Amino acid sequence: MDVLGLIGNFIRVVENGSIAAAARTKGLSPAAVSQSLSRLETHLGVRLLSRTTRSMTLTESGKRYFEKVRHIPHDIELASQAAALETRPQGPLCIATTAAFGRYVLAPLMPAFKASYPDIDIELISTDRNVDHRLEGVDVSIRIEAQLNDQLIARKIASLPFIFCAAPAYLERAGTPRKPEELSQHACLVFRYPTDGRFLPWDFIVDGQPVNAKLNPEFISDDIDIIAKIAVNGGGIARLASFIARPLIAKGQLTPLFCPDNSDGDFAHASPMNIYACVNERSALNSKVRAFIAFLEDKI
Known part of the structure; x- marks a missing residue:
């Protein structure tokens, strides 16, 4: 009998609040998880959970047992990591990233990361x-x-600048804003978060204080590449991450705004884009993940 497996299923059920939710996290059917709970209760000779079709609660024995075993999966993971410290990181590594960061930053770095960690x-x-x-x-x-x-x-791994920019043709037609408050008089190309529908705010730092500019949204999109293309074709002013804006500026397709040499009065600059590496629990910081995070911190 795989007692550790049964204990793991029991812990997942308690932490997720239901058998169905625990089954989803384990990739099992609810019936399989329910059977594993019954086997664990039979093995122990006590009732751990009081279950009905509508509710589930820990018995007193279940509460005491959970407090004693809840640390076991974490301890096992720590022991596995300790045993693997001297081994080269290997095996599958699944990385999720925002679309733009993946396209412009991570993808070009992946061959070098693979060369460093071929396993x-x-x-x-x-x-x-x-x-x-x-x-x-x-x-x-x-x-x-x-x-x-x-x-x-979450662990902050980088802080990258945003750049406000527009095509030379737009600035020739509409004029060049010198201060953040002038943006309300210009066509603004605004990014909308796909996850919750919020606009990406246009934040500035003026004299060390954050300032949120009032906008005139001429175009709205949840795809930053679309916004960049509209900007390049004279559609208005965009707020782009530096890794998107700088190649376009170098080609002369976009002109940066609010720089020291074209601003009047106090210098204003955009609040940075803070980049974080995230895991769902500390035990997920295995050697592969640590190697990847250290690689990014070194390269970005």
Whole structure:
């Protein structure tokens, strides 16, 4: 009898609040999880859970047992990590990332990461929706600050600038804004988060204080590449991450705004894009994930 497996299922049921929810996290059927609970109760000779069709509660014996065993999966994971410390990181590594960051930053770096860790098999999920680490088998996700939530353990790995920019043709036609408050008089190309429908705010730092600019949204999109293309073709002013804007600026397709040499008065600059590496629990920080995070911190 796999007692550790039965205990693991019991812990998942208690932590998720239902047999069905625990079954989803384990990739099992509710019937299989229910049977494993019955086998554990038979093995122990006590009732751990009081179950009806509508509710589930721990018995007194179940409460005492849960407090004694809840640490076991974590301890086993820590022991496995300790045993693997001297081994080269290997095996599958599933990385989830925002679409733009995956396309412009991660994808070019992946060959170098693979060359450094040839025994790691990489899967890269590029999406702007929220991913569920447990249900989708994600080892680590790369997220911006607005995508963080209390269920994730996040570590800041980089802070990249945003750049306000527009095509030379637009600036010739509409004029060049010198201060953030002038943006309300210009065509603004605004990004909408696909996950919750919010606009990406246009934040500035002026004299060390955050300022949220009032906008005139001329175009709205949940695809930052679409916004960049509209900007390049003279559609208005865009707020782009530096890794998207700088190549377009270097080609002369876009002109940066609010720079020291074209601003009047106090210098204003955009609040940065903070990048975080996220895991669902500390035990997920295995050697593969640690190697990947350290690689990103070194390269970005």
